Amino acid sequence: MRHPALVPALAALLMVCGCDTAPTSARAEAKPATAEAKAAAAPVATTPAPAPAAAPAAPAPVAAAALQPGLAGEFFSLSEGPEDFPTIADATKPTLVRVDGQLNVDATDDAFPGTQLTDHFYARWTGVLRVPKDGKYTLAIESDDGSRLAVDGHQVIDNNGLHAMEEKTADVDLKAGDHPIKVEFYENDGQLGLKLSWSAEGVEKAIIPASALFHASH
Template structure:
């Protein structure tokens, strides 16, 4: 059956858009954005619409990825809390207690010192919480360590993977090996200092990775 031709009265000619955006007949002379061939077929005008649609799709997909990447910045967020009196175990930090100092540390790799903790005026009775993301480059079994004076511990994705608590000098302790998939994992490192020297190091080891301080290139925090 031949398609219905448009007469002088401007009769409607069926025009169904391939993208499903229009299911109503339209009149060509009233600005339909499809070109009508002599045989009654329709196609998008000049290819410009399809190019625009592709660009829009790419902007949505890759723009979204860019926004997600932009939410992370280098280093771990570091919150330091000063306390009055001795700290002999993990202190309870009230939810409304403001940090004495907030900063960003690109690594947790601090030698023991009796001077003020870097970036603060605190020498004794303080607690530090580092939070952020560790980016794992490949699926593997990782062993994490802390070396600290006094206590320290590490959580990855909410699970404690190293517990080096208690009062002691600069002492290293390893956690059990943990399987991690490539990608981003939430991380929290805690440390407290009672008196005397203070230091804290965060290390790792895996197949192809020699035991060493966890490098800055894999540690990030959310903006």
């Protein structure tokens, strides 16, 4: 209702202010603006506003809401080439923090994918391994250089040492559900690589998929 009234008001304003040096363009600007205003107003007039009484979405379970896909990775550049797992002081800030959907890096002379780290670094990934059903799982870490894996707070694979791609495995009985895991890895120099895989009865060995790895969000 106020828009039609606005047009004469605007016209009167234009006349009063003496803006008749460009009356055509002034009207040309005014008309589309009015049309737009009507178009914008139309849905409001014909469509009722969303009912505020709509039922809110059911809250997600806390545990599910706190987990995000992928493992939380922290990379630390080191001043010297490590020959064993380095001790990282709690106060040490990581060189790089990111989420990795899976760990699947073939031996390479280049940097760890997505980083500028080629030599002299340590990295760790924490999160949970989501196990689909009860059973015996063969977990495997292949790495250049050293790596190790902890499940449910216990180290299950030690693949320490300076070596080319080398795989170590462990058979672990796991219940269906989420198990905290921690993967550690360091690279001295030369090539690097890191692959985390699993197999189970009736399930062929494969890189642990991103769909089975999660980390706690903050």
